[in-house]
Amino acid sequence: MADSWEVVIGMEVHAQPRTRSKMFCGCAVAPLNSPPNTHVCEVCLGLPGVLPVINKAAVEACLKTALALNCEIPLHTKFDRKNYMYPDLPKGYQISQYDLPMSVNGHLEIEGRKVRIRRVHLEEDTGKLIHAGDKLHKAWESFVDLNRAGVPLMEIVSEPDIHSADEARDYAVALRTLLRTIGASEAEMEKGQLRAEPNISVRRTGAKELGVKTELKNINSFRALHRAIEYEVKRQTGVLESGGSVKQETRGWSEAEQRTFSQRSKELAEDYRYFPEPDLPPLQLDRKWIEELQRSLPELPEARRARLVAQYALPQADAVLLAADRQLADLFEAAVAKGAPAKATANWIIGGAFGAGDVTGVPGRAREAGERREDQPRPGPRGPRRSIEQRQSAARDRERAWFCARERQRHTRNDRAGGHLGQPASRVRLPGRQEAGSGGADGGPEEEGSPGEPEAGQRAAAEAIGLWITHFWRQTRGMRRGERPFWRQTCGIEAGADP
């Protein structure tokens, strides 16, 4: 029986810290579409006789992440060589951290539940192999692009405290929100800046011993993470129930076939022959610097979510969505500080940014895009070819729409007694506009933000905000994270962490 099994998952997440240059050389971190091998030098090409130099910005981002994850920071840390041969790793080793990582023993709290963090450490990325013909075993030739070789990576390793695909996805989402809030990483999955690698095992409920685990590699969307874990749990329980045993191995996820597949038997730490990196000095961190970094952290998403609920009487669902994006939450608070009604403002912002409804005069494009793409088969090779920017923008839209829909659904279930959750944003009445979809009203108590006749002052504020949001929506569509949106100046909001 499937319910007599317990699922145990630990997560390794690789996040690219927000730096201009690579981990150990002065090469710029290449934008995604750069021509291959244009951002390389002697150091990241692994030529003999060169010396690496540690990137302080990467160390700072890693320490901030560790502090935000409640980790202990040992003052003494060092880098190690992890030895293996692969064509995308020209040095024949990766500089990583082994027994003295930058931080240990933290935790991430997700809606009251704690996932312990074992360590957060720094390392460098490898290059990228491109196989003509798409698959390695069918390729007639292969190419290597070393633009990514030496790009800094933080590895965030959790304890096996996660017990379902849902929890794993929530953890990854919470981690991304945290990284963006503190400005440590842009954490865009579609750009490879955030990659999740879950370790999954199952055991009989009540058993003390952990089952044999498999590791899924380089999953780069929340949806794929969820589906891959669900598939892998089903596969492992199937193997065990039929009397077989699970093999410890590394597996990949095939999006096309919606299944995991064996890649290689799992290596042990001994296989890598770790030893201290002789070309880098051990780091002795300054306690004052760490205290300074701790003080520089902004309000973290969990705390902000709770405060938005307490201070503005916002429903959980709205607070979660706003707190998930520091810029949106800043915009919300600035607008309310200028006299706008809280609930209506939240609805407008969420509607505009997440495409949850037609509140800004712009239809819920993100939502439509998400639903359409989800329902229809992917265009075949003969379909119109979309540019990488278009695909990224569509992926962002899909992700936002999914996130919004999920949060609303979840919190509507949880908080229905409150009466005003799950109200689509389009129910807010805009001055001078007919309410759309009012036939679907469930007769719940009147919402704070949707009065029948807004008072004159409220109406003026609403109009002003409506204008802001419309502009905001137009300006930020397709805008890259980290770029300075015009409304920051309009609202006089200054965020500290963005470089």
Ligand SMILES: [Zn+2]
């Ligand atoms: Zn370089």
